[in-house]
Amino acid sequence: MRSILHVDMDAFFVSVELQRRPDLKGQPVVVGGIGDRGVVAAASYEARVFGVFSAMPSTRARRLCPHAVFLPGDHGLYSQVSRRLMALFAQVTPLVEPLSLDEAFLDVSGATRLLGPPVAIAHRLRSEVLETEGLRCSVGIAPSKLVAKLASQAAKPGIERRKVVPGEGVTEILPNDVESFLRPLPVRAMWGVGPKTAERLSKFGVRTVGDLADLPVEILRTTVGDANGRHLHAVANGIDDRPVEPGRSAKSISHEETFSRDLVDRADLRRELVKMADSVASRLRAASMRGRTINLKIRYPDFRTVTRSTTLERATDSAPTIVRHAVGMLDQLDVAPGIRLIGVGVSQIGDQASAVQLTFDDVAEPGDEPDTEKDWTATNRAIDQIRAQFGGSAIGPAALATGGRLKRHHPGSQQWGPNELPGED
DNA sequence: TCTGGGGTCCTAGGACCC
DNA sequence: TCTGGGGTCCTAGGACCC
Numbered sequence: 050m051r052s053i054l055h056v057d058m059d060a061f062f063v064s065v066e067l068q069r070r071p072d073l074k075g076q077p078v079v080v081g082g083i084g085d086r087g088v089v090a091a092a093s094y095e096a097r098v099f100g101v102f103s104a105m106p107s108t109r110a111r112r113l114c115p116h117a118v119f120l121p122g123d124h125g126l127y128s129q130v131s132r133r134l135m136a137l138f139a140q141v142t143p144l145v146e147p148l149s150l151d152e153a154f155l156d157v158s159g160a161t162r163l164l165g166p167p168v169a170i171a172h173r174l175r176s177e178v179l180e181t182e183g184l185r186c187s188v189g190i191a192p193s194k195l196v197a198k199l200a201s202q203a204a205k206p207g208i209e210r211r212k213v214v215p216g217e218g219v220t221e222i223l224p225n226d227v228e229s230f231l232r233p234l235p236v237r238a239m240w241g242v243g244p245k246t247a248e249r250l251s252k253f254g255v256r257t258v259g260d261l262a263d264l265p266v267e268i269l270r271t272t273v274g275d276a277n278g279r280h281l282h283a284v285a286n287g288i289d290d291r292p293v294e295p296g297r298s299a300k301s302i303s304h305e306e307t308f309s310r311d312l313v314d315r316a317d318l319r320r321e322l323v324k325m326a327d328s329v330a331s332r333l334r335a336a337s338m339r340g341r342t343i344n345l346k347i348r349y350p351d352f353r354t355v356t357r358s359t360t361l362e363r364a365t366d367s368a369p370t371i372v373r374h375a376v377g378m379l380d381q382l383d384v385a386p387g388i389r390l391i392g393v394g395v396s397q398i399g400d401q402a403s404a405v406q407l408t409f410d411d412v413a414e415p416g417d418e419p420d421t422e423k424d425w426t427a428t429n430r431a432i433d434q435i436r437a438q439f440g441g442s443a444i445g446p447a448a449l450a451t452g453g454r455l456k457r458h459h460p461g462s463q464q465w466g467p468n469e470l471p472g473e474d
Numbered sequence: 475t476c477t478g479g480g481g482t483c484c485t486a487g488g489a490c491c492c
Numbered sequence: 493t494c495t496g497g498g499g500t501c502c503t504a505g506g507a508c509c510c
Binding site for chain 2: 081082086087088089090104105106107108109113124149200241274275276277299300301302304305306307352390392394
């Protein structure tokens with residue numbers, strides 16, 4: 050039986066701020082957007098007593114708790130602290146999967162012989178986090194990810210009748226208790242059940258995880274979608290074999306901004322795009338990553354959100370390239386109603402070293418400049434064709450490249466001709 | 475109460491292929 | 493010539509999470 054820990058920091062952003070502002074301890078403190086259009090990113094328990102919670106518009110938080118101290122937030126600092134915390138977790142087990150800056154799963158199944166039972170590991174971890182960082186956290190222990198996550202929530206401090214109720218800090222759910230723990234919980238507590246899904250489920254009288262577990266899968270699949278339906282049915286019934294996956298790498302990098310006043314001038318919007326593309330590109334380079342798909346996002350004053358994307362022939366980490374495509378897409382969109390938010394991002398990202406770049410013989414010539422973009426769609430069609438011809442997934446990218454009269458276009462790497470296809474001729 | 479910023483994953487439709 | 497099933501990639505939008 051697996052033992053999975055879910056470690057979740059308590060009021061993380063606020064608690065980090067209190068490290069450098071000890072004078073604010075015991076006071077309502079709110080970290081988040083300061084402007085008229087900001088929202089709360091984190092609230093101290095003292096502020097939660099007044100009904101202030103994450104994702105609430107800052108204006109409302111101010112009204113609820115006018116004497117709270119509002120801080121703008123310092124993402125760079127939180128990232129640094131987060132890295133140290135993850136390093137601390139890694140001393141317990143190499144199987145650490147960060148979920149966000151302030152949360153991680155740890156698979157300690159293999160660590161108990163050396164470190165004692167999971168509960169002992171959890172308590173030790175909490176005191177180490179408190180000693181080294183001055184921060185508190187809650188730990189859930191269970192045989193699966195979902196239950197461990199729900200258990201850590203059960204271990205947290207809470208608010209009851211406008212008073213802070215301290216949490217247990219550590220909650221363990223043993224395999225035999227999983228069902229009785231899960232069934233009474235509201236469906237909304239489930240990871241992946243948000244307002245929309247909860248609303249749809251309520252039409253079938255589903256209020257608790259137990260109700261969800263008893264709902265036939267077919268109904269679930271048609272109601273909330275195929276994948277989500279299967280998943281929810283399984284986890285509600287306590288079936289969750291998902292492994293703790295260390296070393297998952299980012300799949301996209303983006304930057305967006307909501308303006309304090311809507312922008313209408315295209316020149317202003319372009320200037321913003323340049324700044325954002327610059328930051329995205331430098332983050333890509335810092336991570337030695339490149340991405341193939343450029344994404345543009347805009348939001349109108351009525352909150353309607355529109356996205357556009359372009360997939361390039363070759364992955365890029367260049368700000369000018371990102372800007373060129375983002376501006377190209379923006380030029381096709383109506384900005385007359387005003388633009389509340391603009392964002393730019395890069396997805397389909399990968400590590401530069403392992404990226405195999407496929408190009409047509411006739412488009413990729415030795416003299417080509419590295420950033421030439423061509424429509425990638427045609428190349429993908431060609432790859433589909435080759436894959437179908439040579440047996441699909443058994444054929445790797447290199448073989449595909451050679452088979453399709455495509456070549457590997459790697460700086461300094463060899464190139465193959467069509468005759469060298471393995472198994473051909 | 476007018477709604478951040480950084481992400482992940484899924485769906486549906488179209489193009490195209492065998 | 494027509495129809496169908498199975499598959500991939502791309503795009504746009506949406507739900508969800510912290």
